Amino acid sequence: MQLAVIGVGGAGCRIASAIRAADPTTDSFVEAVFAFDTDGDALAALDDVSDPHRYRYGPDGDDGLEGDLERGLECGREHADELVEVLDRGAPAAADAILVAVGLGGTTGGGTVPPLVATLQRRYDAPVYVLGTLPADGEFVPADVGSAGTEHRSPTTGSDGDPDTPETPPRPRAPANAVDALERLDGRADAVVCFDNERWLRTGERIAEGRDRCNRELATRVAAVFAAANSNSEGAERGIDADDIGRVMGSTTDIVTIGYGEQAVDTGGSRFGLGLFSSDQTVERTSAVSAVETVTRNGIHGKLTLECEREAAGRAHLIVGGPPAWLDRQAIADARRTLEDAVGGARTLGGTVSRPDGDAVFATVVLADVAPVDRLEELRAAADRSA
Ligand SMILES: Nc1nc2c(ncn2[C@@H]2O[C@H](COP(=O)(O)OP(=O)(O)OP(=O)(O)O)[C@@H](O)[C@H]2O)c(=O)[nH]1
Ligand SMILES: [Mg+2]
CATH class of the missing domain: 3.30.1330.20 (Tubulin/FtsZ, C-terminal domain)
Known part of the structure; x- marks a missing residue:
């Protein structure tokens, strides 16, 4: 089974890059990896995506979308065709499925992915799966509003920890963005594989500190599913193919x-x-x-x-x-x-x-x-x- 992996926004691109790095077989299950972001610096920092497959689009400047999902959606609608043209140049036609990775609390990713998935469904026969991270409480719950007297993780801002750790702005709209993006994906994505950052970050750990570990863990699991349908099962009781994966994932936007x-x-x-x-x-x-x-x-x-x-x-x-x-x-x-x-x-x-x-x-x-x-x-x- 050959998978085209598309990362959108900061989280999506880093996860797509981690999936490429986790590909365990010489007979690769990853046909191609693409990284799309409005943030050129984030694209430049990726490790495992080839230059021609990184693509910056949308408004200039770091905070062109200012956390506003409506603007993210507008940007996504405007650029969906352009992004699919970039894909066409990388020939994902051979892919058995398309996996779109995204941080669902984000503006670029959350805004672009719903219209992008709709466009992909129109243009390709292959199923389109979304791999979405759910935001962690520390991103949007103020430090002094921890639940029931328990000490709560500090917000994601501040450089009180390791000075090499990049700062991440708080995202008060992360839950609303995530919920909204999920609703918009309903009926568009064949399935949505979720990864809950809240569960995978350690107590007190910020996204920027724990994200590489989380992305590796997620990529291992994604590889374990999709590479299974790509392996030689000779001698084994029952192999796995793309149809099996399609049967379990379904086509009605199940979680x-x-x-x-x-x-x-x-x-x-x-x-x-x-x-x-x-x-x-x-x-x-x-x-x-x-x-x-x-x-x-x-x-x-x-x-x-x-x-x-x-x-x-x-x-x-x-x-x-x-x-x-x-x-x-x-x-x-x-x-x-x-x-x-x-x-x-x-x-x-x-x-x-x-x-x-x-x-x-x-x-x-x-x-x-x-x-x-x-x-x-x-x-x-x-x-x-x-x-
Ligand atoms: N697992 C994981 N989650 C991340 C990572 N980076 C960010 N997140 C999560 O993804 C959400 C969206 O963040 P980004 O992907 O950086 O946002 P974006 O799509 O680039 O959107 P804007 O930067 O707001 O335009 C955050 O709220 C975090 O929950 C990452 O590398 N790994
Ligand atoms: Mg970003």
């Missing part, structure tokens, strides 16, 4: 969250030699079973990109992968039942990914059509309060 568990395993040094030999490796069955059980449990019950009750999922997909000798069939069948039990009546899919050169067993859990989600309700309430 999607991803869980992930990984365990390093001894591959007898085969990763330094030819991958060929790792399939000859003998692994004690109890070790293989225990590895699959552990990563599955962590994938299901560990931290999700967006927290929700497991029973809140309408569909679920379990991907188990690793060196072939570690992929115990019975353990994988049991893992699938563990997921079925956890999600109640949700429809579940399963697949196996053989990674002859890998040195870890992993489980990726995709939960789709999740509702209700507490964090989304919190952001809606915060948006109402600021209205």
Whole structure:
């Protein structure tokens, strides 16, 4: 499966760049990465996007949009065709899906992505998925309004920490922007994969301090889903293809969250030699079973990109992968039942990914059509309060 990744705005571009960096296979699942921003300095700071695929558009100056989503939307509508022309030059026609990454609290990203996704849907047959971060409380809740007497994270301004950490302005409109952008994506995006910054930042940590770590964690999960549909599953029980991914993501703008568990395993040094030999490796069955059980449990019950009750999922997909000798069939069948039990009546899919050169067993859990989600309700309430 080949994915065209488009980052829009500061967060979106950094996440797109991190996805490129996380691509684990030589047979890359990332067909092309594009970065679109109104902020030229932010574009210039990206690590893993080639120059011709970085594109600045819209008003000049850092705060041309001044946090105003209406202006962001206007800018997005005005420039959507122009951005798609930039994509056309990079030939994403071969892509099986398009992934648009965005920080949903932002003005550039939140304003551009809804009209951009609408234009992409008109121009390409491939499904268009949005990967959106949800704003953290520290961005918009004043420091002295912490909940129920608990000490609250300080706002995102100030350079009281590491002087090398870039400052980030407070974003009082972040929840309203996020809620508004999500509503506008309804009926446009095939699905919206969410990542909750509030859950992934450490206590007291500012976006600028924690974002690179968060982006790596998110990129690992995105890669685990989409690279799975790109791998050689020869010898494995059941592979995964783009249709499986399409089935679990759906096409009706469902909210999607991803869980992930990984365990390093001894591959007898085969990763330094030819991958060929790792399939000859003998692994004690109890070790293989225990590895699959552990990563599955962590994938299901560990931290999700967006927290929700497991029973809140309408569909679920379990991907188990690793060196072939570690992929115990019975353990994988049991893992699938563990997921079925956890999600109640949700429809579940399963697949196996053989990674002859890998040195870890992993489980990726995709939960789709999740509702209700507490964090989304919190952001809606915060948006109402600021209205
Ligand atoms: N996970 C993650 N979230 C980020 C990152 N940068 C910003 N955010 C989040 O994304 C939201 C939008 O920020 P940006 O992407 O910088 O905003 P933008 O789209 O460039 O819009 P403007 O700068 O306001 O024009 C913020 O409210 C943060 O919640 C990042 O690198 N990683
Ligand atoms: Mg910006």
